[in-house]
Amino acid sequence: MIVPNWLHQRAFLTPHRIALYEGEKEITFSELHELAKKKAKQLLRLGVKKGDIVAVHMKNSAKMVEIIHALQYVGAIALLQNIRLTREELIWQLRDSQASFVICDHAQSLQPMDNDIQLIEWAELETVPEQEGMLQTTYNLDDVATIMYTSGTTGKPKGVMQTYGNHWWSAIGSALNLGLHMDDCWLAAVPFFHVSGFSILMRSVIYGMSVYILPQFDAKKANEIILQQKATIMSVVSTMLQQMLRELNEPYPSTFRCMLLGGGPAPRALLDECARRHIPVYQTYGMTETASQVVTLPPEYLSKRGSAGKPLFPVQIRIEKDGKEAKANEAGEIVVKGPNVMKGYLYREEETKKVLKDGWFYTGDIGYVDEDGFLYVLDRRSDLIISGGENVYPAEVESVLLEHKAVKEAGVIGIDDEKWGQVPCAFVVVHEDEVVTEEELQQFCEQKLAKYKVPKQFYFVNNLPRNASNKLLRRELLSLLTGEGRSDER
Amino acid sequence: MIVPNWLHQRAFLTPHRIALYEGEKEITFSELHELAKKKAKQLLRLGVKKGDIVAVHMKNSAKMVEIIHALQYVGAIALLQNIRLTREELIWQLRDSQASFVICDHAQSLQPMDNDIQLIEWAELETVPEQEGMLQTTYNLDDVATIMYTSGTTGKPKGVMQTYGNHWWSAIGSALNLGLHMDDCWLAAVPFFHVSGFSILMRSVIYGMSVYILPQFDAKKANEIILQQKATIMSVVSTMLQQMLRELNEPYPSTFRCMLLGGGPAPRALLDECARRHIPVYQTYGMTETASQVVTLPPEYLSKRGSAGKPLFPVQIRIEKDGKEAKANEAGEIVVKGPNVMKGYLYREEETKKVLKDGWFYTGDIGYVDEDGFLYVLDRRSDLIISGGENVYPAEVESVLLEHKAVKEAGVIGIDDEKWGQVPCAFVVVHEDEVVTEEELQQFCEQKLAKYKVPKQFYFVNNLPRNASNKLLRRELLSLLTGEGRSDER
Numbered sequence: 001m002i003v004p005n006w007l008h009q010r011a012f013l014t015p016h017r018i019a020l021y022e023g024e025k026e027i028t029f030s031e032l033h034e035l036a037k038k039k040a041k042q043l044l045r046l047g048v049k050k051g052d053i054v055a056v057h058m059k060n061s062a063k064m065v066e067i068i069h070a071l072q073y074v075g076a077i078a079l080l081q082n083i084r085l086t087r088e089e090l091i092w093q094l095r096d097s098q099a100s101f102v103i104c105d106h107a108q109s110l111q112p113m114d115n116d117i118q119l120i121e122w123a124e125l126e127t128v129p130e131q132e133g134m135l136q137t138t139y140n141l142d143d144v145a146t147i148m149y150t151s152g153t154t155g156k157p158k159g160v161m162q163t164y165g166n167h168w169w170s171a172i173g174s175a176l177n178l179g180l181h182m183d184d185c186w187l188a189a190v191p192f193f194h195v196s197g198f199s200i201l202m203r204s205v206i207y208g209m210s211v212y213i214l215p216q217f218d219a220k221k222a223n224e225i226i227l228q229q230k231a232t233i234m235s236v237v238s239t240m241l242q243q244m245l246r247e248l249n250e251p252y253p254s255t256f257r258c259m260l261l262g263g264g265p266a267p268r269a270l271l272d273e274c275a276r277r278h279i280p281v282y283q284t285y286g287m288t289e290t291a292s293q294v295v296t297l298p299p300e301y302l303s304k305r306g307s308a309g310k311p312l313f314p315v316q317i318r319i320e321k322d323g324k325e326a327k328a329n330e331a332g333e334i335v336v337k338g339p340n341v342m343k344g345y346l347y348r349e350e351e352t353k354k355v356l357k358d359g360w361f362y363t364g365d366i367g368y369v370d371e372d373g374f375l376y377v378l379d380r381r382s383d384l385i386i387s388g389g390e391n392v393y394p395a396e397v398e399s400v401l402l403e404h405k406a407v408k409e410a411g412v413i414g415i416d417d418e419k420w421g422q423v424p425c426a427f428v429v430v431h432e433d434e435v436v437t438e439e440e441l442q443q444f445c446e447q448k449l450a451k452y453k454v455p456k457q458f459y460f461v462n463n464l465p466r467n468a469s470n471k472l473l474r475r476e477l478l479s480l481l482t483g484e485g486r487s488d489e490r
Numbered sequence: 491m492i493v494p495n496w497l498h499q500r501a502f503l504t505p506h507r508i509a510l511y512e513g514e515k516e517i518t519f520s521e522l523h524e525l526a527k528k529k530a531k532q533l534l535r536l537g538v539k540k541g542d543i544v545a546v547h548m549k550n551s552a553k554m555v556e557i558i559h560a561l562q563y564v565g566a567i568a569l570l571q572n573i574r575l576t577r578e579e580l581i582w583q584l585r586d587s588q589a590s591f592v593i594c595d596h597a598q599s600l601q602p603m604d605n606d607i608q609l610i611e612w613a614e615l616e617t618v619p620e621q622e623g624m625l626q627t628t629y630n631l632d633d634v635a636t637i638m639y640t641s642g643t644t645g646k647p648k649g650v651m652q653t654y655g656n657h658w659w660s661a662i663g664s665a666l667n668l669g670l671h672m673d674d675c676w677l678a679a680v681p682f683f684h685v686s687g688f689s690i691l692m693r694s695v696i697y698g699m700s701v702y703i704l705p706q707f708d709a710k711k712a713n714e715i716i717l718q719q720k721a722t723i724m725s726v727v728s729t730m731l732q733q734m735l736r737e738l739n740e741p742y743p744s745t746f747r748c749m750l751l752g753g754g755p756a757p758r759a760l761l762d763e764c765a766r767r768h769i770p771v772y773q774t775y776g777m778t779e780t781a782s783q784v785v786t787l788p789p790e791y792l793s794k795r796g797s798a799g800k801p802l803f804p805v806q807i808r809i810e811k812d813g814k815e816a817k818a819n820e821a822g823e824i825v826v827k828g829p830n831v832m833k834g835y836l837y838r839e840e841e842t843k844k845v846l847k848d849g850w851f852y853t854g855d856i857g858y859v860d861e862d863g864f865l866y867v868l869d870r871r872s873d874l875i876i877s878g879g880e881n882v883y884p885a886e887v888e889s890v891l892l893e894h895k896a897v898k899e900a901g902v903i904g905i906d907d908e909k910w911g912q913v914p915c916a917f918v919v920v921h922e923d924e925v926v927t928e929e930e931l932q933q934f935c936e937q938k939l940a941k942y943k944v945p946k947q948f949y950f951v952n953n954l955p956r957n958a959s960n961k962l963l964r965r966e967l968l969s970l971l972t973g974e975g976r977s978d979e980r
Contacts, residue, residue, distance in 0.1 A: 001829060002849065003804050012863055013800050138806075172662055176697060180670040206803070207666060310503050313696070314493050316628075339491060359492070373502055 001141040001165070006205035007033050007069045008137050014208045021185070021212040021230070022062045029208070032069065039070035041130035046101070046120060050075030050136070053097050053147065057081045057090070057104040060192050060215050063122055065201055067103050068192070072145065073135040079147045079159070080193040084390070084450040089157075093149050097159050097346055141165030147346055148195060150288045151393035159346030162195070166291035167202040169339040173312030174199075177296055178233070178258055178282070180207055187231035189214040189222055189240065190389065196235050196262055199292040219243035229255045237263030237389030238270055238421050241281075245273060258282055262293065264386030264421060271305050283308055285377055289361060290315075291340045295375050307374040308367075314338050319369055320362075328371040331378055334363045383474045385414030385422050390452045392424050394474060397455065400448045401426060406436035411464045412455060413477045426455035427477050429463060491631045491655070496695035497523050497559045498627050504698045511675070511702040511720070512552045519698070522559065529560035531620035536591070536610060540565035540626070543587050543637065547571045547580070547594040550682050550705050553612055555691055557593050558682070562635065565626040569637045569649070570683040574880070574940040579647075583639050587649050587836060631655030637836055638685060640778045641883035649836030652685070656781035657692040659829035663802030664689075667786055668723070668748055668772070670697055677721035679704040679712055679730065680879065686725050686752055689782040709733035719745045727753030727879030728760055728911050731771075735763060748772055752783065754876030754911060761795050773798055775867055779851060780805075781830045785865050797864040798857075804828050809859055810852075818861040821868055824853045873964045875904030875912050880942045882914050884964060887945065890938045891916060896926035901954045902945060903967045916945035917967050919953060 010019075011033030020027040027035070048054060054076045058064040071078045079099050081090055087110065094102065094117055104110060107121040139145075145164045149157040186204065188211050190197040204211045212231050214221060223244055225231050232255055236244070241261060259274070262284045274281045285308035286293040295317060297309025311317050318325050321332030341361045344352035355362045367377040385392040394412035401410035409429035414422035430436055438458045445454040465476035500509075501523030510517040517525070538544060544566045548554040561568045569589050571580055577600065584592065584607055594600060597611040629635075635654045639647040676694065678701050680687040694701045702721050704711060707730055715721050722745055726734070731751060749764070752774045764771045775798035776783040785807065787799025801807050808815050811822030831851045834842035845852045857867040875882040884902035891900035899919035904912035920926055928948040935944040955966035 002827075003829070004806055009803060013803065175665065175670060179672050180665060182669050313499060313503065316494055337492075339493070 018210045036069035040073035042128040044133040045131035052076045053099040055079040055099045055102040075136040139164040161343040170291040171203045171206045176313040185210040187234040189217040233258040235260045263389035289342045331368045334365045388420040406434035423456040425457045508700045526559035530563035532618040534623040535621035542566045543589040545569040545589045545592040563625040629654040651833040660781040661693045661696045666803040675700040677724040679707040723748040725750045753879035779832045821858045824855045878910040896924035913946040915947045
């Protein structure tokens with residue numbers, strides 16, 4: 001299916017509408033189009049071609065939005081990189097994806113770079129002459145637009161291939177759920193390198209909607225923008241919302257119509273407080289593989305609080321238990337079908353086949369659907385830890401710990417944390433003839449892992465709980481701490 | 491691409507929202523789903539199967555909406571028939587489409603029916619026992635959902651095949667243009683057997699939006715509904731809007747946000763009056779082959795009044811002249827591309843190929859695009875006459891006239907009419923040895939043509955203007971009347 005390039009069509013249809021607010025700056029769709037077109041021609045000059053994988057290593061900014069659209073004009077695939085990753089993690093992604101370029105705010109932190117990967121610093125790109133060439137004024141919805149890495153069960157990060165169609169249907173599904181007002185403005189304080197932030201940019205050009213960019217989250221500033229009626233919708237994770245409530249002394253104006261709350265289960269107390277303060281919270285469940293939200297709970301369903309809600313219009317969900325569809329209220333694996341489900345994992349056909357069957361995506365998450373069709377998420381897949389909205393995969397942290405010569409076995413779980421929701425915590429079995437301290441392990445991890453992945457606590461134990469086939473039982477680890485049995489509540 | 495059946499998904503997601511208002515009656519999506527499901531099972535009992543072509547010959551009503559959704563549950567293709575057609579015209583369509591059933595309000599007017607076509611009267615269907623069977627809970631967007639007949643250049647009506655995808659993308663394109671509010675209600679006073687009315691029903695289930703059904707247009711009643719804030723959007727043709735303005739003594743409330751004006755060029759005076767009275771008119775251009783609107787002009791573009799506007803987001807248009815793209819302000823054929831363009835003409839591969847090339851649909855209409863990208867429609871295709879929102883194809887009327895033994899040649903054009911916008915008018919050359927009166931021809935036409943197609947005036951002439959290759963020059967006919975040269979204004 002061929003559709004017009006979204007920014008191109010937007011600049012044609014509604015040239016004078018504001019696309020981006022950034023500080024005092026306003027950029028219309030027509031201006032954004034011109035800026036992105038110029039950048040595209042500069043990228044052409046540097047040798048970027050249609051189909052190339054180009055990493056983007058930038059902080060939220062209008063400049064980053066320009067680059068994203070410039071890559072779409074060139075027809076290159078954007079690999080969105082989490083700027084909090086260590087150099088080692090980043091380079092692993094670049095090699096794995098066979099990216100040929102990295103566009104970044106500052107090159108220094110990424111040097112030295114592999115010979116076959118070209119580093120392009122924003123400031124440098126600004127000075128490159130333009131080269132005329134074919135810009136992509138249409139998309140094939142089946143083409144891959146973006147790659148974002150995620151880990152999953154194995155601990156090895158995998159590149160999720162999201163197509164233009166995935167982003168399109170995600171945006172449409174969201175509009176059919178939240179509605180679409182001419183004066184909407186979406187406050188973006190979640191990173192554009194995550195699908196939660198990236199999807200705001202796609203909605204912007206598809207809807208013709210303004211985005212208010214915050215380079216980094218600031219609770220006071222975010223409240224200010226909403227109170228001044230400059231934004232009608234905002235995407236948050238629990239820890240952001242908690243900070244905003246702490247700072248808030250007056251009600252939000254009625255123009256503010258949606259606080260889209262994602263990134264893991266929300267504490268009940270937080271939802272209660274929002275209801276009390278008339279903040280229109282839409283809880284949502286989604287993942288990189290589904291190009292953002294797939295299930296959302298509108299604020300009017302007070303009695304269903306704690307549920308993730310019902311699927312977006314183009315999406316179907318079902319719960320599978322022992323290969324069969326589960327009954328109402330029976331827990332099983334959450335399985336999702338819809339046009340926003342990813343094309344697959346980059347260069348990983350086998351792993352793709354494991355999770356994508358007949359159009360259904362096996363999330364690995366556990367949950368149930370009640371008799372009214374509302375989804376309740378019980379457990380994120382593979383003991384996923386969500387810390388301040390960032391995904392931490394235990395297996396990934398464990399495999400780093402096992403690289404340390406003193407570590408014989410390692411198990412990582414999330415423990416509750418008031419500020420971040422959860423933080424990772426490690427259980428370590430040391431080799432008989434070795435000695436190691438908590439500080440040493442912490443430093444070791446910091447060299448290899450983004451800060452939010454580094455365990456905040458280390459427990460040294462004699463052995464780890466395992467089942468008969470020697471599989472680590474991570475959920476039993478928690479009971480080592482609390483002295484209680486397996487904890488099923490969440 | 492597979493998506494959930496729209497009504498099925500709606501009844502699951504927002505069961506308690508009102509789907510239909512009809513008089514004092516309110517029907518929720520959940521109730522509509524139950525009603526349609528029941529009808530589907532009754533149709534199964536009568537032998538209706540997936541893939542069957544089933545004609546619907548009904549007046550706007552909740553019953554008709556039930557039938558439309560019931561057919562989608564069965565997976566049958568609905569042939570929407572204009573109830574103003576003569577029995578002869580209807581039967582021609584049934585034979586041409588190879589329809590196997592006709593569902594109607596009253597069977598009497600359609601009898602006697604061909605042996606291989608089964609007439610199902612609503613009242614009779616109500617009493618049929620249900621039969622269990624597979625209902626279609628998903629759609630393939632490539633499957634044909636509906637057939638609507640239209641004539642075009644040749645005068646022979648052709649069945650336009652509209653897919654589920656056509657209706658889906660049309661609804662989405664419209665939402666991206668007009669926005670989507672939780673409290674929207676669309677006032678439907680245009681026939682559901684036309685795409686202008688049918689598309690309202692599809693938007694209803696896709697958006698989760700209420701529809702207020704008027705069984706037939708009534709200017710006073712329509713104003714009343716809007717003034718009582720019961721509708722926020724309405725679809726009209728010029729003659730309806732004119733009547734409503736004549737009856738209107740107070741301003742519409744601000745909750746009324748869109749008067750979607752289609753069905754042919756709008757008189758300038760009407761647009762001026764609407765602007766003066768702050769009625770938010772969205773002019774629109776579309777046709778059966780594009781599953782409703784493709785180009786729309788929002789009310790804020792005062793300076794572009796008279797233009798049809800810009801394309802919907804998923805749509806591209808271009809003007810072609812001598813096989814090449816025309817320059818700005820240069821007139822040529824209007825060519826349209828987008829996922830709402832029909833699959834083709836039923837059983838007419840050759841005719842389909844003539845108008846569908848490489849995804850581009852050749853409308854046959856003449857127009858230009860100005861330097862800002864706004865479309866101006868100069869001439870509807872093949873001298874199409876639009877009378878009160880109904881399409882009248884001159885060639886079709888001419889071919890009926892030629893069936894009369896006294897008629898040697900016939901030419902039909904539209905002449906301006908205060909009430910209907912245009913009405914058909916015939917020029918007739920009589921055989922040398924024959925005699926005929928205006929009344930005789932009128933009666934002859936009334937037997938074979940819907941009333942709105944019957945010429946309101948007959949002129950008897952010695953010969954008709956033709957070009958060198960003997961092609962009838964319909965536009966020259968007008969100058970026979972006015973004594974002027976070719977008239978290019980409209």
